[in-house]
Amino acid sequence: xxxxxxxxxxxxxxxxxxxxxxxxxxxxxxxxxxxxxxxxxxxxxxxxxxxxxxxxxxxxxxxxxxxxxxxxxxxxxxxxxxxxxxxxxxxxxxxxxxxxxxxxxxxxxxxxxxxxxxxxxxxxxxxxxxxxxxxxxxxxxxxxxxxxxxxxxxxxxxxxxxxxxxxxxxxxxxxxxxxxxxxxxxxxxxxxxxxxxxxxxxxxxxxxxxxxxxxxxxxxxxxxxxxxxxxxxxxxxxxxxxxxxxxxxxxxxxxxxxxxxx
Amino acid sequence: xxxxxxxxxxxxxxxxxxxxxxxxxxxxxxxxxxxxxxxxxxxxxxxxxxxxxxxxxxxxxxxxxxxxxxxxxxxxxxxxxxxxxxxxxxxxxxxxxxxxxxxxxxxxxxxxxxxxxxxxxxxxxxxxxxxxxxxxxxxxxxxxxxxxxxxxxxxxxxxxxxxxxxxxxxxxxxxxxxxxxxxxxxxxxxxxxxxxxxxxxxxxxxxxxxxxxxxxxxxxxxxxxxxxxxxxxxxxxxxxxxxxxxxxxxxxxxxxxxxxxxxxxxxxxxxxxxxxxxxxxxxxxxxxxxxxxxxxxxxxxxxxxxxxxxxxxxxxxxxxxxxxxxxx
Ligand SMILES: Cc1cc2nc3c(=O)[nH]c(=O)nc-3n(C[C@H](O)[C@H](O)[C@H](O)COP(=O)(O)OP(=O)(O)OC[C@H]3O[C@@H](n4cnc5c(N)ncnc54)[C@H](O)[C@@H]3O)c2cc1C
Numbered sequence: 001x002x003x004x005x006x007x008x009x010x011x012x013x014x015x016x017x018x019x020x021x022x023x024x025x026x027x028x029x030x031x032x033x034x035x036x037x038x039x040x041x042x043x044x045x046x047x048x049x050x051x052x053x054x055x056x057x058x059x060x061x062x063x064x065x066x067x068x069x070x071x072x073x074x075x076x077x078x079x080x081x082x083x084x085x086x087x088x089x090x091x092x093x094x095x096x097x098x099x100x101x102x103x104x105x106x107x108x109x110x111x112x113x114x115x116x117x118x119x120x121x122x123x124x125x126x127x128x129x130x131x132x133x134x135x136x137x138x139x140x141x142x143x144x145x146x147x148x149x150x151x152x153x154x155x156x157x158x159x160x161x162x163x164x165x166x167x168x169x170x171x172x173x174x175x176x177x178x179x180x181x182x183x184x185x186x187x188x189x190x191x192x193x194x195x196x197x198x199x200x201x202x203x204x205x206x207x208x209x210x211x212x213x214x215x216x217x218x219x220x221x222x223x224x225x226x227x228x229x230x231x232x233x234x235x236x237x238x239x240x241x242x243x244x245x246x247x248x249x250x251x252x253x254x255x256x257x258x259x260x261x262x
Numbered sequence: 263x264x265x266x267x268x269x270x271x272x273x274x275x276x277x278x279x280x281x282x283x284x285x286x287x288x289x290x291x292x293x294x295x296x297x298x299x300x301x302x303x304x305x306x307x308x309x310x311x312x313x314x315x316x317x318x319x320x321x322x323x324x325x326x327x328x329x330x331x332x333x334x335x336x337x338x339x340x341x342x343x344x345x346x347x348x349x350x351x352x353x354x355x356x357x358x359x360x361x362x363x364x365x366x367x368x369x370x371x372x373x374x375x376x377x378x379x380x381x382x383x384x385x386x387x388x389x390x391x392x393x394x395x396x397x398x399x400x401x402x403x404x405x406x407x408x409x410x411x412x413x414x415x416x417x418x419x420x421x422x423x424x425x426x427x428x429x430x431x432x433x434x435x436x437x438x439x440x441x442x443x444x445x446x447x448x449x450x451x452x453x454x455x456x457x458x459x460x461x462x463x464x465x466x467x468x469x470x471x472x473x474x475x476x477x478x479x480x481x482x483x484x485x486x487x488x489x490x491x492x493x494x495x496x497x498x499x500x501x502x503x504x505x506x507x508x509x510x511x512x513x514x515x516x517x518x519x520x521x522x523x524x525x526x527x528x529x530x531x532x533x534x535x536x537x538x539x540x541x542x543x544x545x546x547x548x549x550x551x552x553x554x555x556x557x558x559x560x561x562x563x564x565x566x567x568x569x570x571x572x573x574x575x576x577x578x579x580x581x582x583x584x585x586x587x588x589x590x
Contacts, residue, residue, distance in 0.1 A: 013399050016557045123398055125380045130368040139449035142365040161519055162361040165458025171451040183506035222377035222410045231404040233561035240567045245578035248568055253582050261527045
């Protein structure tokens with residue numbers, strides 16, 4: 001089975017992310033970047049499926065030069081092909097444009113399955129997977145926690161997570177798209193030595209964003225960021241306990257006793 | 263702004279889901295200043311009792327009944343909803359940012375070539391322009407977003423931010439809609455609904471819960487938190503990554519895809535405070551959060567906050583409680 005995995009690189013933010021002067025984006029300089037948490041599970045599931053049933057995994061990502069790091073990670077983990085659609089960092093493109101561009105590129109290849117993460121850590125939109133499925137006119141299931149391939153029927157059986165522990169069991173005709181939820185597997189460890197080896201010798205197919213646009217026509221964002229601002233805790237509402245660990249413990253215990261919980 | 267708002271109702275196991283009541287109540291205040299009519303559509307099979315209940319809460323209810331719609335699948339919902347939305351022409355189509363909303367809204371909006379903005383905290387119109395607020399980076403930033411001008415917009419609203427008020431009016435008009443499904447053409451087949459497993463301890467019964475987050479670092483170090491649980495007589499629970507990594511069993515997961523808990527005391531240790539977690543614990547009576555990041559969103563729901571390394575703070579608290587409980 002031929003499986004595509006869409007990978008997103010996300011910035012790891014600690015403390016408060018720096019907002020750009022125009023307030024429309026986050027200043028990513030100096031921030032560590034990594035493979036979006038959900039996508040790591042999607043990649044692993046693709047590798048497990050192809051190990052079990054045969055076939056190859058291709059990884060694809062859209063973004064600035066830096067995203068090639070997650071593509072090399074994909075190759076080092078076992079993917080056979082990596083595609084990079086270059087878009088400069090500052091370009092204001094939304095998930096609608098991303099899904100359109102991905103669909104135009106993926107369409108050029110034969111595939112049975114496309115996997116994406118259920119959502120991205122940075123925008124938490126959970127939007128690209130189902131949008132991509134609609135653009136490709138293939139069935140999809142989101143928040144998938146189990147995949148069973150049914151080669152004779154050219155279908156897959158999946159369990160998808162609902163709220164509070166409920167699951168739906170579905171059968172999808174292939175080709176199909178799944179968005180993968182964390183916990184479905186344990187993503188494999190890729191050693192830094194191996195990663196470095198692939199960064200030196202691995203090949204990435206570089207595709208031009210502009211060409212994909214000119215081949216199939218313009219596609220415009222359907223939403224734009226007007227303004228970003230920090231969402232800080234309201235320190236008027238939360239009482240912060242300070243001092244040494246001992247002093248904090250004293251305050252806390254007094255409090256718990258006064259509230260009758262201890 | 264004038265026009266209609268169409269809410270897509272969620273139900274499971276013959277019950278309307280809380281999110282639908284939240285949205286219906288929340289919308290009433292959000293559209294207070296606009297001349298907008300609140301309508302809803304419910305899809306299902308033999309759900310007359312739900313239909314009656316809903317018809318008291320909206321100006322107009324559409325009921326699409328078909329045995330194919332007994333359970334939600336994106337495909338049947340999509341094919342049933344597109345003709346209705348085309349006919350009604352709502353300005354806004356709204357669902358919750360739930361497993362159903364995440365599955366359907368992006369796809370339905372794409373099929374209708376309309377803007378879609380997920381997981382919104384609110385929305386407003388400025389003239390004809392639609393603006394929404396949503397969060398980025400797990401709640402560290404807010405983002406104000408403007409939708410490209412269109413005749414209709416799709417939004418999902420975040421669960422747990424509006425309180426259902428249960429206002430009911432007169433039962434309003436219910437319009438039944440027939441479907442014309444091509445059953446053989448379906449690519450997605452519903453096979454069954456699995457109930458949550460009922461094994462292990464029931465954390466929803468606990469008075470004191472100590473929440474373990476990824477900040478605890480690894481399975482071995484959960485012991486530090488466990489000590490605190492022991493001296494307080496509390497039970498350990500965890501965030502999704504903690505369960506995914508096998509540090510704690512699944513039945514101890516708190517949040518949207520875990521359990522909703524309301525203990526007397528919840529101590530969040532190394533938990534960032536993602537909305538999918540806080541929806542499961544923010545109704546606790548007293549919430550204490552320990553996190554070494556002063557900007558951690560968990561401090562937005564905590565009553566008492568401690569900024570610091572949990573490996574220094576927790577042992578100090580534990581030994582203090584021990585000495586208070588058994589004074590020499
Ligand atoms: C559909 C869906 C459903 C979901 N359902 C759930 C759910 O039911 N429950 C749930 O929890 N999540 C759920 N999630 C995941 C959720 O989005 C978050 O990823 C998750 O809650 C984060 O867990 P965390 O806070 O433990 O980890 P992180 O976000 O990684 O936070 C770790 C925190 O620990 C702090 N820290 C690190 N070291 C220390 C230290 N030494 N001392 C003190 N603090 C420290 C850090 O500052 C950070 O704030 C769901 C996601 C999706 C998409």
